[in-house]
Amino acid sequence: MPAEDTHAIAVRLDELLQDRGMTLTELSGRIGLTLANLSILKTGKAKAIRFSTLEAICRELDCQPGDLLTYAKSKGDQR
Amino acid sequence: MLSALIAVFRIANWLNWIMAALFAFLGLLLLIDPSHFRDMFMEAFTDRAESDAVFQWLLWSCLMGLPVAAAVHVILTRLVAMIRDTQAGAAFSESNAKRLTTIAWALLAINMVDLAYGQLSVWASAVSGEYFGWAPSLTGWFTVPLLLVLARLFREGAAMREDLEGTV
Numbered sequence: 220m221p222a223e224d225t226h227a228i229a230v231r232l233d234e235l236l237q238d239r240g241m242t243l244t245e246l247s248g249r250i251g252l253t254l255a256n257l258s259i260l261k262t263g264k265a266k267a268i269r270f271s272t273l274e275a276i277c278r279e280l281d282c283q284p285g286d287l288l289t290y291a292k293s294k295g296d297q298r
Numbered sequence: 299m300l301s302a303l304i305a306v307f308r309i310a311n312w313l314n315w316i317m318a319a320l321f322a323f324l325g326l327l328l329l330i331d332p333s334h335f336r337d338m339f340m341e342a343f344t345d346r347a348e349s350d351a352v353f354q355w356l357l358w359s360c361l362m363g364l365p366v367a368a369a370v371h372v373i374l375t376r377l378v379a380m381i382r383d384t385q386a387g388a389a390f391s392e393s394n395a396k397r398l399t400t401i402a403w404a405l406l407a408i409n410m411v412d413l414a415y416g417q418l419s420v421w422a423s424a425v426s427g428e429y430f431g432w433a434p435s436l437t438g439w440f441t442v443p444l445l446l447v448l449a450r451l452f453r454e455g456a457a458m459r460e461d462l463e464g465t466v
Contacts, residue, residue, distance in 0.1 A: 259464070265465070268466055269466070272466055
């Protein structure tokens with residue numbers, strides 16, 4: 220089983236929140252996800268994301284899934 | 299309910315060791331003063347070979363009780379640990395899978411001893427003419443692979459649970 224921080228999917232939640240001037244706590248309240256879980260997603264420690272979570276984030280941040288998640292070929296390209 | 303089950307298993311384990319101690323004590327008496335017991339059996343059995351067979355059966359039965367008690371101890375303590383994990387909300391874990399595997403091997407050990415005990419009883423019955431009551435049973439043998447499969451399922455469950463923990 221691969222380690223949780225080795226996948227090549229980068230989560231750009233931080234940038235999206237900055238662009239929208241929204242805090243993680245605010246987003247957490249809007250989409251009904253705990254701050255702890257949202258923090259796990261933000262730091263790239265999540266192993267999987269539910270479609271319902273993705274849908275809620277895209278709805279609240281007015282973005283596409285591709286804006287939130289990007290594929291980086293190597294680990295160094297992720298950040 | 300689960301707490302009551304823990305108490306039952308703990309009491310069962312105590313009884314298990316008390317019985318093992320009694321068997322060990324009797325086995326020790328048989329080893330220390332075999333002639334006393336042989337003479338005693340001679341009163342019931344006219345033939346020397348018959349009384350010897352009864353003596354051997356009793357001695358080996360006492361000795362076989364010890365590994366069985368150890369195996370039962372392993373099973374009961376692992377069961378208590380599994381119930382505790384379940385109470386804590388972590389039924390599907392790698393440690394519980396390992397415990398189930400251990401229980402399976404302990405049960406296999408009991409089955410092996412039972413088989414040896416069966417052979418001993420059949421031999422003693424044939425020599426002495428006295429029936430020493432043993433019948434083969436497949437239940438225990440079926441339980442071993444069943445527990446190993448269950449352990450595998452627990453491992454899969456633990457992996458799924460771990461994945462789910464990382465899902466947001």
